[in-house]
Structures are given as structure tokens and as C-alpha cells.
Amino acid sequence: MGDLLFNITDWMRGTVLLDWAFWMQETAFSLFMVENFWNVPIAQAIHILSIGAAFGSVLMVVLRVNGMAGAGLTFEQTAARFVPWVRWGLVVIVLSGLSMIMAEPVRNMINAVFWIKMIALIAMVLVSLSWIKSIRATAQAAGVGYVGTGGAKATGWLIMALWCLIIVCGRWIAYVPV
Amino acid sequence: MYYPEPTTIWESIQYSPLGIFIAESTWAFPTIETIHVIALVTVLGTIFVMDLRLLGVASKNYPITSMSRDTLKWTWGGFILAAITGTLLYISKTSSYMINPFFMGKMALLAIAGLNMAYFHSVTWKTVAEWDTSPVVPTGAKVAGITSLLFWITIVFFGRAIGFTLGIYDCYMVGQGDDGFVVSLLAGMACGGA
Numbered sequence: 001m002g003d004l005l006f007n008i009t010d011w012m013r014g015t016v017l018l019d020w021a022f023w024m025q026e027t028a029f030s031l032f033m034v035e036n037f038w039n040v041p042i043a044q045a046i047h048i049l050s051i052g053a054a055f056g057s058v059l060m061v062v063l064r065v066n067g068m069a070g071a072g073l074t075f076e077q078t079a080a081r082f083v084p085w086v087r088w089g090l091v092v093i094v095l096s097g098l099s100m101i102m103a104e105p106v107r108n109m110i111n112a113v114f115w116i117k118m119i120a121l122i123a124m125v126l127v128s129l130s131w132i133k134s135i136r137a138t139a140q141a142a143g144v145g146y147v148g149t150g151g152a153k154a155t156g157w158l159i160m161a162l163w164c165l166i167i168v169c170g171r172w173i174a175y176v177p178v
Numbered sequence: 179m180y181y182p183e184p185t186t187i188w189e190s191i192q193y194s195p196l197g198i199f200i201a202e203s204t205w206a207f208p209t210i211e212t213i214h215v216i217a218l219v220t221v222l223g224t225i226f227v228m229d230l231r232l233l234g235v236a237s238k239n240y241p242i243t244s245m246s247r248d249t250l251k252w253t254w255g256g257f258i259l260a261a262i263t264g265t266l267l268y269i270s271k272t273s274s275y276m277i278n279p280f281f282m283g284k285m286a287l288l289a290i291a292g293l294n295m296a297y298f299h300s301v302t303w304k305t306v307a308e309w310d311t312s313p314v315v316p317t318g319a320k321v322a323g324i325t326s327l328l329f330w331i332t333i334v335f336f337g338r339a340i341g342f343t344l345g346i347y348d349c350y351m352v353g354q355g356d357d358g359f360v361v362s363l364l365a366g367m368a369c370g371g372a
Contacts, residue, residue: 057227171211
């Protein structure tokens with residue numbers, strides 16, 4: 001596994017990604033991120049806090065679909081409470097993530113695990129959007145008694161697993177052989 | 179690899195077979211750290227949900243007892259997992275953590291956040307039947323909510339700061355310059371006997 005990831009990273013070194021990373025490294029924002037010792041840890045703390053807010057909100061929606069939380073609430077009420085926190089949480093996650101990429105462009109852009117993380121992130125967003133849409137189509141008639149079908153419940157846990165995979169990749173960007 | 183004879187209790191922990199294994203293994207520390215992060219975002223996420231309800235910011239019409247029932251088991255499950263993984267990370271670099279102000283600050287804040295939660299659940303919670311379904315909660319519950327948010331935000335920042343400052347504080351460097359009050363204080367405990 002380590003060899004495969006290293007070979008992918010090594011291949012990336014020969015692509016235009018390296019030129020982009022070098023260009024990013026010279027931007028004023030990148031220099032700003034590295035000139036103060038605390039900028040990167042602060043960006044990382046904001047990143048983790050927004051992941052916490054979004055992750056907890058997704059968990060509450062998944063639990064509602066599984067009939068394990070939000071008793072007495074319709075699916076729509078649960079979604080109205082938590083989906084905006086996921087959406088805005090993701091905005092802060094992306095912005096703080098971008099500032100971390102700008103701080104260390106080569107370490108991130110020339111890294112197989114970083115791109116696996118990006119693919120997993122896009123997959124998670126697409127699966128979540130279609131999941132919410134399909135539940136909305138059926139949940140309204142059931143009202144407060146709504147509980148998801150077997151497929152809806154399983155997809156909810158798949159979304160949680162994708163979040164965990166993204167977190168795993170996020171941590172291993174720092175440790176994978178490059 | 180050669181390790182010096184431990185001179186403090188912290189070094190004895192760090193140079194234990196488990197401590198050495200976690201420190202030397204290529205995969206153990208990152209794997210434990212990853213589980214720590216997943217556990218802590220579970221704790222954070224569920225605490226935020228409860229705190230925002232207490233502050234009257236969100237879920238205003240959802241009973242507080244129901245919210246507590248939905249979130250608390252996940253908060254505790256995540257916390258126990260974070261504590262176990264955190265302890266394993268601690269074992270691998272015990273003496274460095276003991277003199278790190280951010281690590282000790284994080285431990286102190288965790289203790290205070292725990293006391294805050296214990297006070298809320300044992301004292302403020304007694305009258306919950308009166309405000310369970312009300313969007314407006316008593317001041318005591320609001321204070322518990324806002325302080326919990328502030329403590330956890332600071333705990334996350336301190337947690338991240340530990341990773342960036344591990345090489346900065348070291349028993350071997352204490353006493354060779356101006357250490358500052360906090361580091362001198364911690365050195366008394368962390369470097370005793372060295």
C-alpha cells in the first residue's frame with residue numbers, strides 16, 4: 001500500500017501539479033500563512049472545529065433516519081435544523097482547508113493521500129445530496145412516524161463511513177511516504 | 179535502539195515496552211491519532227448540538243431531555259475512545275508532554291469542562307421538567323452551554339498546538355535561559371530527579 005501511494009506521488013512530481021504547487025508557494029497568501037508560527041495551527045483548529053460541527057450534524061440526521069434520534073420530529077424538521085450546519089460547516093472546512101493547502105502546497109498537492117481525500121470528499125457530498133433528495137420524496141407522507149428504509153439507513157452509515165475515510169486521509173497526508 | 183535509564187516516572191512510562199512500540203512503529207502513532215480525531219469530532223459535534231439547544235440558538239422546540247438522550251451516549255462513547263487513544267499517544271512521549279504548557283493546559287481545561295458538565299447534570303438539571311420544552315432556559319443552563327463551547331474550542335486549539343510545540347519544551351533545556359513562569363512550574367513536576 002505504502003509503495004503504491006509512493007509511486008502515485010512520485011508520478012505526480014512529473015506533472016503540472018508540481019508547477020502549480022510552486023506557483024502557489026510564491027503567492028502573498030502562502031507567505032502570510034507561513035510567516036507567523038500560529039497561522040497553520042489556528043487554521044487546523046478551525047478545520048477540526050468545523051468538521052466537528054458538520055460531523056455531529058450529519059450524525060443527527062443519520063440517527064433520525066435510523067429512528068435512533070429526533071423522536072417526535074418529522075424528517076423535514078430534522079433536516080431544517082441540521083442540514084444548514086453541514087452546508088456552512090463544509091464551507092468553513094473548505095476555506096480553512098484551502099488556507100492549509102496554500103501554507104504547504106507541495107506537501108499537499110504532490111501527495112496521493114491528499115487526492116484520495118478530495119475524491120472521497122466529492123463522493124461524500126454527491127451521495128449525501130442524492131440521499132437527502134430521495135428521503136425527502138418519501139418522508140413527507142410518513143410525518144413524525146418516518147423511519148428510513150433499509151437502503152436509506154445503510155446509505156446514512158455509508159455517509160458516516162465516508163466522513164471517517166476523509167478524516168483518515170486528512171491525518172495520513174502527514175505520514176504517507178512521499 | 180538504545181534508551182537511557184529512566185530518571186523520572188514519566189521516562190519510565192515513555193520507555194516502557196508499550197511506549198517504545200508506539201514511538202518506534204511507523205503505523206501505530208498515526209493510526210491511534212486518526213482514531214483520536216474521529217472520536218473527538220464525535221464528542222465535539224454532539225456537544226455543539228446540545229450546547230446550541232441550551233443557548234436557545236437551535237432546536238428551540240425540541241425537548242432538552244430528548245436532545246440529551248439523543249446526544250449524550252455518543253458524547254460519552256466518543257469521549258471514552260478519545261481518552262483511551264489519547265492515553266496511548268501520551269505513553270509514547272510522556273516526558274515531552276509533561277513539560278508542554280499546551281498539553282497541561284488541555285488536561286486542566288478537560289477537567290474544568292468535566293466539572294462544568296457534572297455541575298449542570300447534578301444541580302441545574304434538577305429543575306429540567308420546568309424548562310424542558312421551553313425555548314428559553316434558565317441562566318445556569320445558558321452559562322453551562324456557553325462555557326462548554328468556549329472550553330471545547332480552546333481544548334481543540336491546545337490539542338493542535340501540542341503537535342507544533344513538542345520539540346520546543348524539553349527538560350534538558352530548562353534552566354539554560356529565561357524559561358518563563360509556566361515552564362519553570364511544569365519543569366518542577368516533569369523533570370524531577372533529572
